[in-house]
Amino acid sequence: MINDKRYSTAYGVTANKHPPHIKKQCTKFANGFAIGSLCIPLCSTQDIQTITCHSFQSTKEAVFSAEWHDTKLVFKSATSYVNVLHWYDNGELKYPSERDFLYTVKAIVKNKINMNISHDTAQKLARLKPSYQEINLSKRRREMDNLWVLLQDNEYLLSALYAERDIFPQLLGTCGTYFAVEFVEPIESSPTTFLSISDNRKEWGRRLKIALLILELLDELETGFHEPYHLCDIKLEHFGLTKSGNKVKFLDLVSVYSKSIVGAIIRQIGACQKDEDCEYLDCRGKCEKKRDNVALL
Ligand SMILES: Nc1ncnc2c1ncn2[C@@H]1O[C@H](COP(=O)(O)OP(=O)(O)OP(=O)(O)O)[C@@H](O)[C@H]1O
Ligand SMILES: [Mg+2]
Structure with a gap:
């Protein structure tokens, strides 16, 4: 159990307001199974608020946007149909060694996107905070458990692997098997849609600009990586326009494959x-x- 007074006092207040799937994740946090930089603001303090569900027919267990101080973020759940990482040997709980875990991370990347990654990259992916090494053994095991599910989710994997490329929404943190990325306004929800009938010069110009930004994104996906990336689930609301209005990012990475x-x-x-x-x-x-x-x- 996590001995966090803020959590145990605030949990009843905050978590009650949350929908069931978040409550479930917060219960895992309370029991010490979910960890990550966003667990406290999501489950314990009341910093992450204004939770709005995104899709009624979501293929993911959860997609919801929230506000954390001045930052708007979107939470997504990693697909959790993966076998557990640990095993038992004569009743004794076993986890992979750090070395084996790194090999596993490399194997996941090879298997999911057909790319050989460097030792440094594998090490960054093998931690929740790329530059922080968890020394406490039981916390490290929890971290491995959470990462094991997260890394096998195509969307988390691409977000973490290409965190420094300005092409997908920025990864902001995790809580258990949930991760949050920056909110990027989906294109369809803007006043002008591509199906707009009233076609004045200003709207046409805006559509043209978005079309060019989409082409730029596609060009980058085609030529800027070890091999081209294909977008296999295309709809307008999967493209988002950044606040500056100068970049389009792709928002649903579940079906983005090399x-x-x-x-x-x-x-x-x-x-x-x-x-x-x-x-x-x-x-x-x-x-x-x-x-x-x-x-x-
Ligand atoms: N980072 C983001 N910023 C803003 N909106 C987002 C972001 N990610 C996703 N969305 C919006 O939420 C919707 C649902 O998210 P997503 O596509 O990832 O889930 P899904 O399970 O595939 O749902 P759907 O079946 O509706 O596409 C997207 O269509 C998109 O408009
Ligand atoms: Mg989608």
């Missing part, structure tokens, strides 16, 4: 008759008829 990974997903489809059989969400492949009708990217 080219070779999309290729592998599409090849898994196997037999095909026509190109339409070779689609994975919005990513389209081709049916290679010469080679036994197999799906290729």
